[in-house]
Amino acid sequence: MILSINGILxxxxxxxxxxxxxxxxxTYINGAGTVLSYVPYxxxxxxxxxxxxxxxxxxxxxxxxxGLLLEKAYNEPSGITQLNQTIKVYHTTATELPGTxxxxxxxxxxxxxxxxxxxxxxxxxxxVVLDSSWYQTAASGWKDLTFSNNFCYNGTDNIxxxxxxxxxxxxxxxxxxxxxxxxxxxxxKGAYQYSDSVKPLSAPRMNVRPHLQLKH
Amino acid sequence: xxxxxxxxNELNTKGTKVIYKLKHNEQTLSFNYENVSETKEIMxxxxxxxxxxxxxxSSLQNSEYKGDAIIENPIL
Numbered sequence: 001m002i003l004s005i006n007g008i009l010x011x012x013x014x015x016x017x018x019x020x021x022x023x024x025x026x027t028y029i030n031g032a033g034t035v036l037s038y039v040p041y042x043x044x045x046x047x048x049x050x051x052x053x054x055x056x057x058x059x060x061x062x063x064x065x066x067g068l069l070l071e072k073a074y075n076e077p078s079g080i081t082q083l084n085q086t087i088k089v090y091h092t093t094a095t096e097l098p099g100t101x102x103x104x105x106x107x108x109x110x111x112x113x114x115x116x117x118x119x120x121x122x123x124x125x126x127x128v129v130l131d132s133s134w135y136q137t138a139a140s141g142w143k144d145l146t147f148s149n150n151f152c153y154n155g156t157d158n159i160x161x162x163x164x165x166x167x168x169x170x171x172x173x174x175x176x177x178x179x180x181x182x183x184x185x186x187x188x189k190g191a192y193q194y195s196d197s198v199k200p201l202s203a204p205r206m207n208v209r210p211h212l213q214l215k216h
Numbered sequence: 217x218x219x220x221x222x223x224x225n226e227l228n229t230k231g232t233k234v235i236y237k238l239k240h241n242e243q244t245l246s247f248n249y250e251n252v253s254e255t256k257e258i259m260x261x262x263x264x265x266x267x268x269x270x271x272x273x274s275s276l277q278n279s280e281y282k283g284d285a286i287i288e289n290p291i292l
Binding site: 140 | 235237239240243244246248271273275277278280282284286288290292
């Protein structure tokens with residue numbers, strides 16, 4: 001009986017180098033904080049970019065992430081469709097974000113990347129988990145976003161999310177407000193920028209992350 | 217008790233109103249003014265002077281002052 005293929009003997013739940021999907025949803029970020037409209041993205045401005053880092057201690061063993069959920073604070077009159085959303089996920093050995101998180105790639109939108117963009121934030125395994133629109137219902141509570149491509153977390157490194165909102169429009173009546181975490185667990189682990197007129201290619205570091213569940 | 221009308225009247229003297237919208241039982245305020253000549257610090261100071269228990273997020277670009285204010289301890 002062959003138990004080891006390509007060195008996965010010690011990880012029996014790994015298939016093809018990626019953990020199996022278990023159909024589980026886990027709450028990873030849920031600490032005290034304020035309600036904000038721009039973390040991790042904003043529907044109140046034409047453009048935004050957001051980053052947040054999660055540590056291996058928070059994430060635990062290797063997993064295959066299949067989606068995320070954000071916690072919407074208020075009921076809104078109607079649901080909202082966010083056009084042109086790109087979310088990329090990376091492994092990193094960094095334990096916090098640099099003072100300014102830069103991107104490379106030049107053109108705002110799905111071409112932006114963290115690869116090679118920050119000396120203090122080395123990243124690998126770029127995975128485009130979403131590159132399309134996202135509809136969320138009007139009600140408050142956890143809002144579900146299913147990835148188009150899953151992210152194979154290796155169970156060792158930290159990970160970084162990059163959320164590019166290239167909608168180009170905003171909705172004053174229905175834009176969402178998000179529950180966030182500003183406890184010590186989120187210190188130096190978030191970065192966000194937004195504008196109606198300038199497509200942001202970088203963001204200043206902040207001590208806040210979105211309340212977050214991940215599906216795996 | 218927040219005097220939202222007085223705040224709106226003062227902001228109206230600083231620019232052209234695009235949006236001044238109270239939502240969520242007055243727990244949030246969205247605002248957007250064009251043709252603003254004051255600095256962001258001055259505009260934020262005006263808003264903060266009325267909304268002492270709110271977190272204010274704003275931007276001032278191309279003479280457009282835009283943002284929102286969210287009560288510190290929201291009743292969700």
